[in-house]
Amino acid sequence: xxxxxxxxxxDKEDAIRNKETEGLSQSQIVFRRFVRHRAAMISVFVLLSIxxxxxxxxxxxxxxxxxxxxxxxxxxxxxxxxxxxCPGGVTGCPTLDMIPFLDGDGVVVGQHPFGQxxxxxxxxxxxxxxxxRSLQVMIIIGFIAALIGTVVGALAGYFxxxxxxxxxxxxxxxxxxxxxxxxxxxxxxxxxxxAIFLAFYLxxxxxxxxxxxxxxEFLTLREREFVDAARVAGASSxxxxxxxxxxxxxxxxxxxxxxLMAGAILLxxxxxxxxxxxxxxxxxxxxxxxxxxxxxxTRPWLFWWPGVFIITIALCINFIGDGLRDAFDPRQRRKLxxxxxxxxxxxADVEGSTK
Amino acid sequence: xxxxxxxxxGALVVILFGSSFILYNLAAISADPLEGLRQSTEPxxxxxxxxLSRDLRLDLPPPLRYFLWLRGVLGIFTxxxxxxxxxxxxxxxxxxxxxxxxxxxxxxxxxxxxxxLGVAMGIVSxxxxxxxxxxSMTFFAFLMFSLPIFWVAVLLKxxxxxxxxxxxxxxxxxxxxxxAISLVSGIFWAGxxxxxxxxxxxxxxxxxxxxxxxxxxxxxxxxxxxPQLGIxxxxxxxxxTAYGITQLSTGVANKEALRSALxxxxxxxxxxYFPMQAVLEFSNxxxxxxxxxxLVPLLGFIASRIFARVDQGPVMRTATLxxxxxxxxxxxxxxxxxxxxxxxxxxxxxxxxxxxxxxxAELTLYGDVNWWVSTLDVMVHLILPTVALTLISFAGxxxxxxxxxxxxxxxxxxxxARAKGLTERTVIMRHAFRNTMIPLTTIMVADFAGxxxxxxxxxxxxxWTGMGTLFNKAITGFDLNLLMGVxxxxxxxxxxxxxxxxxxxxxxxxxIRVGSGK
Numbered sequence: 001x002x003x004x005x006x007x008x009x010x011d012k013e014d015a016i017r018n019k020e021t022e023g024l025s026q027s028q029i030v031f032r033r034f035v036r037h038r039a040a041m042i043s044v045f046v047l048l049s050i051x052x053x054x055x056x057x058x059x060x061x062x063x064x065x066x067x068x069x070x071x072x073x074x075x076x077x078x079x080x081x082x083x084x085x086c087p088g089g090v091t092g093c094p095t096l097d098m099i100p101f102l103d104g105d106g107v108v109v110g111q112h113p114f115g116q117x118x119x120x121x122x123x124x125x126x127x128x129x130x131x132x133r134s135l136q137v138m139i140i141i142g143f144i145a146a147l148i149g150t151v152v153g154a155l156a157g158y159f160x161x162x163x164x165x166x167x168x169x170x171x172x173x174x175x176x177x178x179x180x181x182x183x184x185x186x187x188x189x190x191x192x193x194x195a196i197f198l199a200f201y202l203x204x205x206x207x208x209x210x211x212x213x214x215x216x217e218f219l220t221l222r223e224r225e226f227v228d229a230a231r232v233a234g235a236s237s238x239x240x241x242x243x244x245x246x247x248x249x250x251x252x253x254x255x256x257x258x259x260l261m262a263g264a265i266l267l268x269x270x271x272x273x274x275x276x277x278x279x280x281x282x283x284x285x286x287x288x289x290x291x292x293x294x295x296x297x298t299r300p301w302l303f304w305w306p307g308v309f310i311i312t313i314a315l316c317i318n319f320i321g322d323g324l325r326d327a328f329d330p331r332q333r334r335k336l337x338x339x340x341x342x343x344x345x346x347x348a349d350v351e352g353s354t355k
Numbered sequence: 356x357x358x359x360x361x362x363x364x365g366a367l368v369v370i371l372f373g374s375s376f377i378l379y380n381l382a383a384i385s386a387d388p389l390e391g392l393r394q395s396t397e398p399x400x401x402x403x404x405x406x407l408s409r410d411l412r413l414d415l416p417p418p419l420r421y422f423l424w425l426r427g428v429l430g431i432f433t434x435x436x437x438x439x440x441x442x443x444x445x446x447x448x449x450x451x452x453x454x455x456x457x458x459x460x461x462x463x464x465x466x467x468x469x470x471x472l473g474v475a476m477g478i479v480s481x482x483x484x485x486x487x488x489x490x491s492m493t494f495f496a497f498l499m500f501s502l503p504i505f506w507v508a509v510l511l512k513x514x515x516x517x518x519x520x521x522x523x524x525x526x527x528x529x530x531x532x533x534x535a536i537s538l539v540s541g542i543f544w545a546g547x548x549x550x551x552x553x554x555x556x557x558x559x560x561x562x563x564x565x566x567x568x569x570x571x572x573x574x575x576x577x578x579x580x581x582p583q584l585g586i587x588x589x590x591x592x593x594x595x596t597a598y599g600i601t602q603l604s605t606g607v608a609n610k611e612a613l614r615s616a617l618x619x620x621x622x623x624x625x626x627x628y629f630p631m632q633a634v635l636e637f638s639n640x641x642x643x644x645x646x647x648x649x650l651v652p653l654l655g656f657i658a659s660r661i662f663a664r665v666d667q668g669p670v671m672r673t674a675t676l677x678x679x680x681x682x683x684x685x686x687x688x689x690x691x692x693x694x695x696x697x698x699x700x701x702x703x704x705x706x707x708x709x710x711x712x713x714x715x716a717e718l719t720l721y722g723d724v725n726w727w728v729s730t731l732d733v734m735v736h737l738i739l740p741t742v743a744l745t746l747i748s749f750a751g752x753x754x755x756x757x758x759x760x761x762x763x764x765x766x767x768x769x770x771x772a773r774a775k776g777l778t779e780r781t782v783i784m785r786h787a788f789r790n791t792m793i794p795l796t797t798i799m800v801a802d803f804a805g806x807x808x809x810x811x812x813x814x815x816x817x818x819w820t821g822m823g824t825l826f827n828k829a830i831t832g833f834d835l836n837l838l839m840g841v842x843x844x845x846x847x848x849x850x851x852x853x854x855x856x857x858x859x860x861x862x863x864x865x866x867i868r869v870g871s872g873k
Contacts, residue, residue: 039494169369169370169373170373172370172373172374173370173373173374173376173377174374174377176370176371176374176846176849176850177374177377177378177842177846178845178849180811180812181378181811181826181841181842181845182378182381184826184830185378185381185382185385185386185830185838186381186385188385188386188830188831189385189386190385262500262501266501266503269503270503270504270505270812273503273505273812274811274812274815274827275831276830286503286505289503289505289506289509290505293505293509296509296513297513303506303509307503307506310501310503310506311498311501311502311503311506313501314500314501314502315497315498315500315501318497318500318501319497322497
């Protein structure tokens with residue numbers, strides 16, 4: 001019996017999509033989807049460039065490792081204020097010139113590309129140092145929150161019962177306190193111990209949303225057949241959690257942590273702005289903005305550069321998170337471009353004729 | 356249901372106890388109120404330290420001190436409720452009582468505007484999925500997510516206040532600005548109202564020219580100094596409102612609804628323009644607004660009885676809604692008439708947009724001002740913070756309403772609705788939009804509560820003295836009672852909002868049932 005199956009347009013699109021994912025593992029599919037997300041890829045590139053620029057420009061030390069930076073000033077130096085060719089008699093204006101065709105002297109970096117502040121400190125060095133700090137804080141918060149959140153959520157979701165009740169009540173206690181309040185309470189008194197400490201303590205309170213998410217994911221996954229199969233085969237709880245459930249929940253975790261980090265960098269800048277975060281003489285992006293906001297009219301560059309860095313970093317992370325979400329979402333369907341349809345049509349036709 | 360609510364409230368109380376305990380101890384451990392005195396070289400430092408320790412009960416460890424504080428809170432059952440005193444021996448309750456209205460005023464308008472704009476943009480964005488408009492909105496939303504509010508605030512102060520005041524002292528719109536504004540509005544509306552290429556080009560051209568003409572007329576009529584809608588503007592806007600609302604709610608094909616809406620709108624906005632001016636001068640403003648709020652549905656009801664024979668419900672709804680929009684316009688028009696006296700007053704002196712503060716105390720210094728001028732004063736002080744808060748928070752609504760609507764549009768019942776031949780307007784507004792609003796409502800409720808805590812930075816930047824200021828004072832002054840007072844308000848609001856959101860959710864969506872066991 002052979003009934004000619006009518007090829008519906010929807011089937012054809014499915015055929016194209018199936019063709020794309022044939023013979024690929026889940027992680028490969030996710031990776032491919034992510035790479036195809038243009039905004040996310042641009043963001044990855046920009047973020048990486050910022051990382052390299054920021055961490056190579058100044059001397060960087062992490063314990064015994066000392067990496068000298070290529071930039072000529074440190075953020076503590078106070079070179080002489082530059083008077084030449086500044087409009088309106090302001091001192092220390094930026095020498096960076098990115099528009100080669102307007103005045104005809106090409107791209108110039110100059111002595112102080114981002115200008116100088118009112119006492120002559122090189123602003124490029126300051127911004128680099130501030131961005132370093134903000135990025136470090138962001139990563140530490142993200143890492144600690146991811147660790148605690150995943151562990152708490154996994155334990156609560158997997159074991160249920162009294163462990164779940166205990167852990168989730170504790171989560172409820174912390175989640176009710178607004179992040180800015182808990183951050184200020186900690187930051188105002190811990191901030192002078194250094195940015196790393198601050199980030200560490202903030203991370204200890206930033207995991208609550210993530211743990212709820214992970215718990216929900218574990219609650220659904222633990223009822224699935226493959227978990228039953230593993231249990232019947234005699235796998236230990238530890239093995240089930242790490243080998244069977246966690247890999248399936250990793251998408252949700254990664255996306256949530258990315259967005260958490262975008263929130264973390266804004267939280268750090270906000271706290272530093274309020275004076276409850278990183279404190280002088282250390283530098284962070286929020287702190288620089290708060291220190292120089294009065295000089296917006298006279299020295300606008302003191303305001304623009306740190307802002308540009310905060311926004312770019314937060315924007316990139318948000319876009320990467322969005323790209324990751326799309327990549328991990330199995331229901332996500334890419335809009336087929338004309339080219340896909342043309343090449344896919346042929347593939348589907350060939351498939352149809354060989355059936 | 357009742358037992359469910361009771362159980363939930365019980366859980367809330369437990370959560371509030373737990374979290375206040377954590378915060379109290381955290382704050383007590385991390386702060387040392389004696390720090391300043393320890394380093395002090397004054398001779399009586401030791402005595403001061405002792406008296407301070409006695410006042411703050413520093414002899415007790417923090418967990419025990421928490422229970423002292425808690426005893427005051429639990430006094431709510433025995434009638435001697437107290438949140439303690441601040442370090443300056445002020446009652447925390449009175450401090451909160453003056454601060455809360457300020458913060459609510461600050462965030463209220465911003466939240467409402469953010470919801471309306473955000474949902475509207477999100478819906479258009481979802482309907483034009485993968486269009487340029489959609490992509491720009493997505494980018495815009497992410498950009499707003501990434502903006503620190505204190506950074507935006509500096510920009511707003513410079514460009515919306517200082518530069519705009521400069522502009523107002525000599526209101527001349529240059530050609531380049533005129534062209535730029537017109538082009539932007541043309542591009543925006545061409546993105547919103549899509550069609551084939553020819554239609555898009557036509558819309559773009561039409562809107563651009565119309566905007567340019569409007570700005571030119573406003574400029575020529577010296578509108579920025581003496582703004583008003585006037586009877587001509589109100590008549591035009593009444594007709595436009597009636598058409599717009601009818602189109603959205605029942606469709607203009609429903610002649611009865613259109614007629615009723617037009618009748619109510621014109622009765623209030625055009626025929627009744629001058630009588631309404633007299634009504635707005637009524638001295639008891641609260642009574643007046645209440646009266647108007649009741650009057651409009653009454654008018655809608657009468658109109659629906661006159662114009663419609665069957666199906667009077669939707670007709671009345673449309674007419675009433677139009678009436679309310681006209682009321683808002685009338686209110687704005689009256690405020691605009693107060694603009695010139697406000698600008699001319701000595702306290703303002705032609706620089707109306709302030710960068711800081713919540714009202715001008717000097718305004719009443721030079722003689723009495725009428726209600727409209729002082730309301731206008733409050734309004735102009737609200738402009739910058741409202742814009743800043745709106746910009747930051749409406750991005751979330753764009754993303755959320757877009758996502759929800761897209762999900763709803765994929766449901767089978769939407770396909771059914773389309774298949775049975777309903778107009779696109781009915782499908783979107785009646786079938787899709789209503790179901791989109793269900794999850795959105797719950798988000799909104801949670802947002803209202805959360806924003807009180809979130810306004811801390813905004814208050815600081817714009818120099819308002821609300822909850823944020825109290826909080827600031829509490830942190831920098833090691834003032835535990837004050838800190839706990841602020842926390843208790845925000846936390847109670849947050850947990851209550853969560854409960855209300857859950858209950859609303861189950862009330863709006865019959866698929867979700869609460870309280871039916873775990």
